[in-house]
Amino acid sequence: MKIITLLGSPRIKGNTAKILGKFEELAIAKGHKIDRINIVKYKLNGCLGCDKCKPVIDEPGCIQKDDMMLLFDRMIAADVIIYATPLYAWDFTAQMKTLIDRQYCLVKNYDTPAYKSFLKDKPVALLVTCGAAIENNADLIPVIFKRECNYTGSRVIGPYIAPCCTTPAAPGRWADETARKMADEILADI
Ligand SMILES: Cc1cc2nc3c(=O)[nH]c(=O)nc-3n(C[C@H](O)[C@H](O)[C@H](O)COP(=O)(O)O)c2cc1C
Numbered sequence: 359m360k361i362i363t364l365l366g367s368p369r370i371k372g373n374t375a376k377i378l379g380k381f382e383e384l385a386i387a388k389g390h391k392i393d394r395i396n397i398v399k400y401k402l403n404g405c406l407g408c409d410k411c412k413p414v415i416d417e418p419g420c421i422q423k424d425d426m427m428l429l430f431d432r433m434i435a436a437d438v439i440i441y442a443t444p445l446y447a448w449d450f451t452a453q454m455k456t457l458i459d460r461q462y463c464l465v466k467n468y469d470t471p472a473y474k475s476f477l478k479d480k481p482v483a484l485l486v487t488c489g490a491a492i493e494n495n496a497d498l499i500p501v502i503f504k505r506e507c508n509y510t511g512s513r514v515i516g517p518y519i520a521p522c523c524t525t526p527a528a529p530g531r532w533a534d535e536t537a538r539k540m541a542d543e544i545l546a547d548i
Pocket residue numbers: 367368369371372373374375444445446447448449487488489490491495523524525527
């Protein structure tokens with residue numbers, strides 16, 4: 359299977375990258391192919407909310423000339439998408455939020471019989487690392503993610519949240535366990 363991994367941290371060697379990297383190693387060992395995207399390396403603008411994409415049905419139809427369509431083409435071609443982000447102010451990083459907002463153009467005729475999504479039925483998973491505990495901290499982000507996936511019609515596996523990952527460079531004692539759990543559950547499900 360082709361697995362696309364989206365790293366939403368500005369620290370491409372940080373805690374989230376370390377756990378995601380362990381998952382990738384486990385997936386490669388099982389014969390899967392990894393396409394890693396470090397989001398911070400791409401030029402990605404925020405959604406303009408112009409709605410020009412909505413009447414365009416057979417392609418995403420976004421009018422912006424940045425790198426987002428390159429990323430979307432790779433996401434659409436993948437069998438699975440992993441969204442990996444550190445928790446920033448109880449939420450996604452700005453980089454990951456930008457990508458999620460822009461997924462707006464991948465959905466057409468939402469909540470009507472003519473509904474169409476370029477991510478429909480795609481298995482997806484969320485990996486979050488955070489400095490503190492999960493409770494009263496990383497409890498909202500999986501809810502938001504699930505709601506977004508309801509919108510895109512994707513099928514959610516997980517979530518996977520590694521607490522006690524301090525900055526800098528301390529992925530915490532749940533790092534290995536989180537990567538292994540991801541591999542066990544995601545690779546068994548696809
Ligand atoms: C701007 C900023 C905001 C953060 N907000 C939170 C937060 O709300 N809750 C939390 O537990 N950790 C928070 N953290 C800590 C990071 O989520 C945590 O250290 C994470 O593992 C960093 O991942 P990275 O090394 O991949 O960048 C924050 C860190 C930064 C830099």
